[in-house]
Amino acid sequence: MDLNVISINFKFMIGGLFLTFELALMTMGGGLLIGIILAMARLSLRPWLYYPATVYIHFFRGLPLILVIFWIYFLSPVITGKSLEAFPAAVISFIVFESAYFAEIIRSGVQSISRGQTMAAHASGLTAYQTARYVVLPQALRNMVPSLVTQSVIIFQDTSLAYVIGLREFLRRVNLVDAREARSVELYLFAGLVYFAICSAGSLASHRIEKQRERSYH
């Protein structure tokens, strides 16, 4: 064991972690936003909203993420005529893919709210939008928090897949250092430790939120 290899390259490797976080956070933000829209469309009674959203969700949930990354990276230049940089390509593929998962989490969260709540809101004259905004979504979001955190942890882990299009995120940088220093054992143990620490912090936070929710509703 030679831990020097880690301390010497620490700055370079941790620098990749910023990119990892950036990718994960942008995916969560964009995925959540598009996920809400998809979920609303999927819950809609209008067929022209329901069917496209349902097809979209089933389609992307049936594909491996790595394939979607390849598609966006290699197909978008063919369609738009301009080649995409690795980072925007990764962000787009992640959002496209993860929004399908977020949509299903949100849909089941919304469906967990009883029909009586919607009825009471409608009966008081609130529009469909106001009912969603003030009555259904605040309650549904609260029910969804554990699943959303779990999904976010998965996204964080999955960012490492962006290495296939050459994105120099954390794992890719560890990989590069290893190619130069040939110290696989130390370097990959270190990488595992970093992922584990961050992901368990996320899971722990989720667990606490759940506990808090059990204690009181507000």
Place this chain on the structure above:
Amino acid sequence: MIKIKGLSLWYNKGFKALDNVTETIETGRTVVICGPSGSGKSSLLRCINGLEHFQEGEIFVDCLSVQDPKTDIHKLRSDIGMVFQHFELYPHMTAMQNITLAPIRVRQKPKREAEENAMELLKRVEIPEQALKYPEELSGGQKQRVAIARALAMEPKIMLFDEPTSALDPEMIKEVLEVMISLSRGGMTMIVVTHEMGFAREVADEIIFMSNGRIIEKGTNRSFFDHPKSERTRQFLSRILI
């Protein structure tokens, strides 16, 4: 005034929940609807404020046709208060927030004014001290009184009650009925689905008995209890009146 003409409602799978119901309810009156479960009482209430889409017939609320696409259904609903069997208070809001949501969002009242008005209503239902509590901290009777205050906050012309005391413990029924009795005496137009025959005797101007989606019998307070015309009504009354 509410005019119901030839109303029929089918739920999917062909179940006929309402069968050619015709009825007129004059302003300021209290009408009690009773009948066995599944007889279409609650469906009828939900048709009146457009929560249920019916296939045949027409309903006019103050001359506005409920299912006419030209009718502003949100405006119409905001003038009709509704109280539910299971309260349906919003669990993530305090009693105060439950009451002020629609006045602020639908009537565009300033928050301050809406809150002052809510406080008045909470005093009227005798629980001003519960204003900042969440529904889960309230007893069943208190929840239903908050729900009534929430409906009244929109200054409705009509109040619909869908079995308002059926989910309550016996000792809490009275406190809710008292609020409803004072509303009725105050001249509110009320349609109440209930099996509280004491309440019906006390304030109902008219009592309607429904079975299998039809109105079997209707009568004034006295005639309904003392001289029920149909056998079906007599059976029903003998079962619920000990």
